[in-house]
Amino acid sequence: MDSLRSEPSLLSFRGVTRTYGEGEAEVRALDGVDLDIQQGEFVAITGASGSGKSTAVSILGCLDLPSGGEYLIEGHPVQSLPADVLAALRNAKFGFVFQAYNLLTRTSALDNVGLPLIYAGLGVAEREKRSFEALAAVGLAERADASPNQLSGGQQQRVAIARALVNQPEVILADEPTGNLDSRTSAEIMQLIARLNVERGITVVMVTHDPKSAAWARRQLVFSDGRILSDTVRA
Secondary structure (H helix, E strand, O other): OHHHOOOOOOEEEEEEEEEEOOHHHOEEEEEEEEEEEOOOOEEEEEOOOOOOHHHHHHHHOOOOOOOEEEEEEOOEEOOOOOHHHHHHHHHHHEEEEEOOOOOOOOOOHHHHHOHHHHHOOOOHHHHHHHHHHHHHHOOOHHHOOOOHHHOOHHHHHHHHHHHHHOOOOOEEEEEOOOOOOOHHHHHHHHHHHHHHHHHHOOEEEEEOOOHHHHOOOOEEEEEEOOEEEEEEEOO
């Protein structure tokens, strides 16, 4: 039971709201959301467009801040942190995977993977070593020198996952990671993400419209109108 836990949840929302605009133009993307995510969980967030699911993940990853309520990481509120501390926390704690891959087109897979390590202040030799290890973990060591336009969509997403892994994060936040992929490649990507969750104990929070992708997660949240409509755990 959550009320008897001696340790705080890894990620927690307490009455979190997020609004955009003012007056009649105001949009309430999140409307008083309470949520606890524990270390090692694999959570899929689903819901219609505009339901608040991507806003929730943006706040979880410290890419955005609540308008109201409180967001806590391991029991510590993050809203009051200075911007530089928040950025360092984001880089150390989270790895991000997006639908559009967000790779630099004129840069090798190896250098794309190593970008977070530049912000972490690592030297060239250590960056290359860790980037190659991350590419190997997603089965792309042999394509380290390839640029994104030389890779398939599935391979590009594997590079993006390697980039998310390279800082050895506790949490991977994935926003529609299979949205641009065919069904077979989607299954391969989901198998990879599930393996990272099981074998490395990485907490995964994933936004998806795809029921087949959501089915890989043990826990599924359904958002509607900025609130959690249902929260179910697969036995």
